Amino acid sequence: MKGIAIGFSDASKEILKRLKKTEFINEIYIGSSSQIDKKIKDSIECLKPKLILKKKWKELELIIFVGSVGASIRLINSLLSSKDKDPGIIVIDKKGSKIIPLIGAHQSNVQNIAFQICNLFGGEIIETNNSIEENYLNIDSFGYQWGWKRSGDTKDWSKLVIKQANNKEIFCSQSSGNDLWKTSDSGKNITQISEKDNEPNKASFNISIFSNHKNTWHPAMLWIGLGCERNTSKQLIEDSIQKFLATNNLSPLSIAGYATIDIKKDEQAFLKISRENKLPIKFFRAELLSTINVPNPSNIVLNEIGTPSVAEAACILAAGEGAKLLGEKKIFKNIDLSKSKFGAVTIAVARSKNQYYPLTGEIHVVGIGPGDISYLTNDARKALSKCSIWIGYKMYLDLIKPLKRKDQVIIESNLTEERERCEKAIKLSEEGIKVALISSGDAGVYGMAGLLLELIQTMKKELRPSFEIHPGISSMQLAAALGGAPLMNDFCSISLSDKLTPWESIEKRIEGALLGDFVITIFNPQSIERNWQLKRAIKLVLGHRPGNTPVLVGRQVGRKNQSKRFFSLDSIPLEEIDMLSIIIIGNSKTTLVDDIFLTPRGYL
Structure with a gap:
């Protein structure tokens, strides 16, 4: 995240230093009244706030002001353009006791960040959004917490939020992705309808891999199978993927990754597409690909590389158990002789049973202390507020339930099911969800941290989920x-x-x-x-x-x-x-x- 924090006086120095240690803030400044004052105070650069904002506004995702709300509003007033383009704004008082998510509580996920900062500082969040008080689901932002991407016009989503605020019934049609969100207190207020009942577009919003709906959250469930002539151009491959998806009414926002044969590990176009889109690419041996039954095998391909299928077989393998091919594979060739498009590529797409987006997934192993919430550390509270799902032994979860927000989900299990809890946490993090794995006392002392790390050690390094251990007070x-x-x-x-x-x-x-x-x-x-x-x-x-x-x-x-x-x-x-x-x-x-x-x- 690209974020900065600006303090309005020297009294904000300690808060700024603490913010710099979080994952939200890259740079910290103390506002100076002088146009050319670039002095350094305790390792914090001093600059005029207007100059900082004018220079950095368009590239930032988050700005935190430490000081007056009025001064903050006056600074940003002339720079604000639209809800989907402006950075998120949070204002904190100089003691860190009051945290106000001011701008972008939905688009920039500012509300969730504000909760984390609130718990880290032991402060109080001043919520101006009515979703908390009214137990509303933030329908235009909650999907980010579940590893999804959003399509649809910002104005249409805003109209939907207004409709919800006016206590109108909100309908959701979900045909793909994790549906645990429905079990949250906020999720229960959304009326669910089936795909069959969704015509003509009855749903207020959709959760789907398809692109023909107005307001849609897209889980990453599509694996793109690729086969190509050597050194086929990146432009031709990208255009071909887009054409294939469009023909089959599939959203590019639902792509989970790419798959091909292992002899393509050095195919530069494949590697660049994977890197630029920050999506994984899986490589499979010809022997393994040849074991997959596909609808369109090729003897030519078999004789050349030892398997009758690359694109179809690869995407089926990548999608895993329960994979389903969508549409017929298609070969795209350069027909306009464009210098930027040359070669030939075969495209196939398979849908996986579960979503896969580990880029945003995290596991937080939280030591909750011996019992009473007062023994919970601020770091542990911050981790809990960050996670959409809490997994743990029921008795331990009951101890911290007063801290759960209405949009968070609890998964309870029995005393002897430690391994199952860890495996569930790993699976959910692979889906792109932030998960809290709860342990009493200190998670690293006879707690859940050891077992989780044992399981993670058995995984290939590049496939291991992101994790963090949050220590607690031991009994x-x-x-x-x-x-x-x-x-x-x-x-x-x-x-x-x-x-x-x-x-x-x-x-x-x-x-x-x-x-x-x-x-x-x-x-x-x-x-x-x-x-x-x-x-x-x-x-x-x-x-x-x-x-x-x-x-x-x-x-x-x-x-x-x-x-x-x-x-x-x-x-x-x-x-x-x-x-x-x-x-x-x-x-x-x-x-x-x-x-x-x-x-x-x-x-x-």
Whole structure:
């Protein structure tokens, strides 16, 4: 994203620096009243705001002003042209406590960015758009969150938004793409109609691969199969693709990628088209292509390169299971002898079962802390506000539901379905959707981050989804804070669950921790099925530490029924310990004095 931030005074410096660290802002400035003042203040360039805007306005997607709303409006007033061309505008007060999406809340996805900044700064969003208050779906922008592209005149979309604001019924016909958006609270307010019932154009907007509708969101589901004479011109190939799509009423905005035979890996026109459109190109071996049944095989092609089909077979393979050819393949040749169009190209198109647009997809593994929303970091809140879908164990999702917007979707799963959650997140990110994978505590401590990364490591590097890990407060940290400061010196954590780790390995780790005199935090101490491991672990510890060693047992830490109790090592009530408990066992230096649980660092 091409974005800048402009502060109106020196007081905005810290906010500007924080904005520069986000993915939204490339450059930051402090507005100067002087025409030629180009001084640098704390690494921030000082320039007159009007000069900055005059120079950069047409190339920008986002401008954030830090300061007065009135001053911001006066600066941009003469530069505004149209809703679909102007950059998005956000105004933030100098404390970062008020965030106002001012211009382009739809086209530039400014509203979603404003929510992210709001959560990052711990501020409050001032929403002037009525979609939030009225639980409206932003019908002219929501598709961007689902990996889609939009066609139709901006004025027609604006009329549709006005119609919605006047409480008129909005109809949608969806024949392609992910339909999870319908399960959101906002999506439920849109009336769904079938393709059969969509004549004559009854739908207010469509979600489709076709190009004959007025207002349409286009999921990327079309794979273009290509075969060509060596060194065929890029212009001929591009024109041929456009003609083929137009003939078959298919939208170029629904192209997911290109596919051909692997001997074309150095075909420059193919590579340039793929690069310029930022769409993938898949190459397949002749042996694999020859296994695909196609309606129009060619013996000439078979004799020349070892497969009866390139374009048709390649697009079917690229589209994957459930692929469907659309229209008959067609050969295009240069017939006007144009210098820019030469060679010959074969075009075929297959429709995939699922959309594919990984360019915009992301996975955010979010550690939500031990329970209460107050323990959620601003970084985690920002990630949650960015994602259209939250996936997680139901109990953890319930803890953060108050933060969910009406346009976001929750996918709940059971406790033992960790792998399924990760695989679902990967699949959705490949479709172009931003997904939050929820983990309690810290996602990297017995959380979801490890399993996700294990699965990602098995994928080819160029196919791996974009991901980010957002750490959270571990229950170990909160339990320690409730009791005092038992982790002030070296410590370790050990899980007693032997479902994924052999008990022999767990015992070795306990013995190693005892040998090193570590404070020991015990996770997953005991369940109905695992009722002997804790007893065995305590017995091992008692072999190295005295019975009066202080111990903290925290239960439901960070949640409604939170409790903490102190015991000595030889008096832990084992029958009262369960999977909601966490145990911290002191080392040889740990003390418990007047309910202050402390492992001295050695300062005194």
